[in-house]
Amino acid sequence: MASLSSSMSVLGIGAVTPIGRDTNAIAGALRTAMPSNGRVHDELLNDPPTAKRMRRADRYSRMATVAVIDAWNAATPSCENVPLERVGLIVTTGFGPHGRGFKFLDGILDFGDSSALPTDFSHSVHGAAAAHITEILGLRGPALNNADFEQGVEHALLMAQCWLADGQCDRVLVGAVEELGTVYEYAANELLNNSHKSAPLGEGAVFFTLGPPTEGGLAKIGVEPSSDARSLTSFVSTFGLHASSVAFDLLGGLLTAPVGVAHRVDTAATARPSCGARSPWAITFTRTGAMPL
């Protein structure tokens, strides 16, 4: 039985959030507790290098792709000699590309089952974002998409730990993406109201380029069993609430925590307006170097 390393090195961060895409700007906004409307600005998703290849893609795939590319580029110095067959990708989500999924249903309702648009269907599949990412970056290692309302981010990080520890991968791009579509916004608000809770809703994508613990990097990060499901860090008030909020809590923690102090990110109970289970896993990180802000 292989032993699972308890930590990974964070070699790069990429994020597109309601308060910006540049990690420097995001860190500054977090320090001033800048409020947001929960939505990612369209101009943040229009990258000239990928615009043509992403012209049929929806917001979900665009958010994930720009965040992954930023995370990959931020880690470039440490990834230059890594074969692309040795790079894994894990995309986690709760609701997936539901905006495009409902657009496909528009086609069914408006034109009939046999006349809906194929592009809407192919982009409504959860793996669409990963397909764009692997094609653009040329990644040929394993790719996983997981859709979980509980602990999806923790399990994605756990899987990255497995791949790095058992030697399947030398680098893993792992993160989360959620889209704030009109149906989700309606349903989530109703569910929150029904449970007498209140939280701003949000969307965005955050990805990390992770390597083995022997690499340098910005921080050491790991997922460990937790018997104590406290929520120590929550940035929901800034990034907005959705099924992958813990990934954004981790982003916020990494960008604002002091060097050399260990932090834990547990799934905030408020991140799941309709689910009550507690996470048995906690994400622990220690800043080992300054962020390249």
Add this chain to the structure above:
Amino acid sequence: MTTPLPITGIGAISAAGADVAATARSFATGMRNIATSLPFVSSINCPTFQVNAPLPELDGRYSTSRTLRLVMAAVGEALGNAKLMRFDSGTRVGVCLGTTVACQLNSVPFYDAFRKHGHAPLDPVLNFINTNLAQSVAAIIGASGPRMTIVNACSSGSDAIGVAASWIHAGLCDVAIAGGADELHRVPLAGFWSLGVISTAPCAPFDRDRAGLNLGEGAGIVILESTEHAAARRCKHAFELVGFGAACDAHHLTAPHPEGRGLESAVRVALSQGSIDPDKVAFINAHGTATQDNDRAEGTVIGRLFGRATPFLSTKGFTGHTLGAAGGLEAVFAIIGLRDGFIPASPGFAMANDDAPAAPVRQRTSIVGEYALSTSLAFGGNNAAVLVRRVA
């Protein structure tokens, strides 16, 4: 070489049979259970493969998901087969399941009402959230280990087996329930129809005149255990998972790489983990959807790596394309082939293309050897290969 993992239980439900025994009988007789009418209203008219057997009754919120009921049928059979009807309090049980239908809020009536009125009763949303596949199965059986719902389209079930194996290798759990499930549903049928890959005739994987896929439904589950856990409870296992490989094409959203680049990488990784050469593989349960692109790419890889000597088939002619269930079901079918010592004629196949580098079996074929390979290809360029071995 990766340490082999005992496979101590299997479960399957599909149009080929309501359990493993019934499935094996279908393979023995070559019976194809093709449905000519759909279980839902649609303007599309095409054959499908449906499960007509009664499904487990589930409590409350879980009763609303047919996919969940399908998977619980296979999970129950697999746990019974493994003699794991209850877990010791210290046993860490992981649940990793693939799906495509159960990960999307595909309620057309809900969305129709929302479009018209700006609001709609939320029951379909709650049912969707509360029947997340891995989460729900873990809750129903009281599993306390890691859990993940894999949504890698048509390779989801195979990828789930790979994830579960990684968990056990890493010491994250002692037992893992792995595989996939999907129900027949109007929305993916409309989706595959829109792509022009649905056949209006029974599917004919790898055939020269193949005209596309038929959708199916079902669930396939394997129980993986750590060697230590299986030994501690004196469980003698007949099969092992000896290799798993996954790789991306990095080529196209819906089409496989024409040379099967990612599939070849995945197969090579699986063979490497099992420390075997291709000629040790007794047979291949191919993905074989009966679409032009899939079968051309997959046939190319099989011919290139295995030549014409290794028998292979596609069981989609028995089950239809069960999407997220396919990888789980076909891993079970590979085990059935090793257990029973034969594979059936690849249903629907009659004549290969003149330039096909390999062709599936046309008749029942005896199997000599210990290893079987199951391959999966998916939307998004995902490829996976599961290598199993008969040990007793």
